[in-house]
Amino acid sequence: MQKDSIVIGLALIVLVLAFALALGLNQTFRGVSTQPQTSTGHGVVYAFVVQPTGEEGDETAGQAAVKGVEREV
Amino acid sequence: MMEEKISNFIIAILAIAIVILGLLLIWRVPVIRMAGMATDTGTVSATVSIENSITITDAAVNLGTIITGQSNSSDSGSDWFVIENNGSVRIDLNMEVDETNLTAAASEIYCKCVSGSNQSGQCPITNYTNCESTEDGSILIATCLKDADAVDEVNAGVNLSVALTETAGAKTLATTFTATTNQSSSCTSS
Known part of the structure; x- marks a missing residue:
């Protein structure tokens, strides 16, 4: 007993x-801190959208535009 | 007789535990001091930090003129995003392109990762994959990209498929890259 x-x-x-x-x-270790774990970066995509016109036979607008530039040159 | 032996054993174990715990308490916990002991305290402050940081060293991809119903990509123009890990940790990289400047829902944006000479880690998305911010969310294009200068870059490409119903005009599509620290043992040990 x-x-x-x-x-x-x-x-x-x-x-x-x-x-x-x-x-x-x-209490001893509660002050430990951490940093954010992610970061970001930014970029840009450029494009110019055209619609086919059907002018000059079955050429597209882009093809016609290229030909126009060639004629000027 | 048996009970007496067990009790002695238990008492011995408990006494040893008390001694060990008492010593640990005094040794490891600075806020606890024995009465009468002359002490003075100082503080060592330190912030353990890691730096997660990326730089988009080539932040623009120009896909040129695209006729509705057709597509164009980084491959055809050899125009790529170049992302550099200039932090102090290895990262995983996500990519997304904001489609809000495209008027036709049928227009599609695709992203992919391309192996470069200064690249490390894995490139899981080597075929163009949907990466529209709202419709698809960001996609993981590179994993465990190292931070050492010689191997801290990755290239990313974009493919824009323009629907027949898309409105004509200049399109500017904001692209976001997100780096997430990868401290998994499989990454840090490689």
């Missing part, structure tokens, strides 16, 4: 010490 009481008492002391250790370590 006397030994049982000693065992229970010692077990309680172990629990209290373990709790205090965990609490203290948490």
